[in-house]
Amino acid sequence: MTDATRRDDGHTAVKETGFITAVIRAMENERPDAYLADPHAALLSTPRSRAMAEEALAAGGTVGSVIVRGRFGDIALGEAMDQGITQVVCLAAGSDTRAWRLPLPSGTRFFEIDLPGQLEAKDALLAPIADRLTCRRVTLAEDLRESTWPRRLKDAGYDRAKPAVWVVEGLLPYVETGHFTRLLTHIEEMSSPGSVLLVDAPHAAYFTDPANARFLAFMKARGSAFRLGLEDFGGFLNRCGWQAEAYTLRQLAAGACPWVPAPPERLCPPRDHHWVARARLA
Numbered sequence: 193m194t195d196a197t198r199r200d201d202g203h204t205a206v207k208e209t210g211f212i213t214a215v216i217r218a219m220e221n222e223r224p225d226a227y228l229a230d231p232h233a234a235l236l237s238t239p240r241s242r243a244m245a246e247e248a249l250a251a252g253g254t255v256g257s258v259i260v261r262g263r264f265g266d267i268a269l270g271e272a273m274d275q276g277i278t279q280v281v282c283l284a285a286g287s288d289t290r291a292w293r294l295p296l297p298s299g300t301r302f303f304e305i306d307l308p309g310q311l312e313a314k315d316a317l318l319a320p321i322a323d324r325l326t327c328r329r330v331t332l333a334e335d336l337r338e339s340t341w342p343r344r345l346k347d348a349g350y351d352r353a354k355p356a357v358w359v360v361e362g363l364l365p366y367v368e369t370g371h372f373t374r375l376l377t378h379i380e381e382m383s384s385p386g387s388v389l390l391v392d393a394p395h396a397a398y399f400t401d402p403a404n405a406r407f408l409a410f411m412k413a414r415g416s417a418f419r420l421g422l423e424d425f426g427g428f429l430n431r432c433g434w435q436a437e438a439y440t441l442r443q444l445a446a447g448a449c450p451w452v453p454a455p456p457e458r459l460c461p462p463r464d465h466h467w468v469a470r471a472r473l474a
């Protein structure tokens with residue numbers, strides 16, 4: 193991690209979660225039975241981010257949601273690309289390395305948005321593999337709780353007339369329901385028919401399960417409190433105008449999703465009440 197993320201701008205703790213997820217992906221990548229392959233995550237896994245991840249895991253954090261949404265998203269993104277979609281918008285991109293590691297068609301435009309400083313910090317650490325970019329990548333520094341990002345995205349070359357894949361992974365724990373609803377409205381306004389939304393969120397039960405009390409207190413104390421949990425994620429997305437398929441980690445482990453290999457039990461412990469979803473705009 194660089195000084196750009198370490199200096200406190202009021203968002204430091206929440207931005208650090210992006211590097212904690214990188215460590216979790218690097219650890220998974222090293223396993224012989226890895227469910228998600230992310231060879232570039234090791235470059236983002238610095239001594240400081242490893243220490244933060246160790247602390248989070250010791251407090252009861254789980255790795256499942258990070259790893260499972262990663263594989264779910266990789267497969268869904270690949271399908272969308274096969275169907276001819278050439279724009280990806282990764283909101284709260286953090287340490288996402290898909291622009292480097294997925295075989296994206298060369299004409300793909302890959303937009304990444306995160307809080308100021310976050311993507312610069314990632315780019316510095318990924319400098320050794322800068323030549324591996326598989327697409328045309330554009331980064332924007334924006335607070336996604338505000339309404340300024342859609343205009344900047346258009347100015348940066350996003351084409352509203354073409355379908356897009358929207359990736360929103362790991363953001364929702366850190367925003368209020370109202371922010372998410374507004375974000376969805378903006379995404380919908382910016383999307384043409386055929387667009388795909390890949391999104392994950394804590395289940396409401398995450399907050400009431402006593403097994404998560406220590407981790408929730410830890411996240412609050414470090415300045416990155418979990419806020420948003422949803423009872424029925426698919427229903428929520430459908431009411432917002434999307435056609436959604438949503439699965440809990442437990443449902444995925446039981447083989448409920450026909451297009452994603454069932455994740456192993458070790459990634460879906462009963463206390464990790466978490467949703468992953470794919471939704472389409474008709």
Ligand SMILES: C[S@@+](CC[C@H](N)C(=O)[O-])C[C@H]1O[C@@H](n2cnc3c(N)ncnc32)[C@H](O)[C@@H]1O
Binds near residue numbers: 207209210211213288
């Ligand atoms: C847990 S990380 C997830 C990063 C990445 N999507 C992943 O799955 O690994 C959360 C990310 O959300 C970003 N974030 C949190 N609140 C945000 C906001 N209001 N606007 C933009 N980005 C935000 C953080 O900076 C961080 O990179």
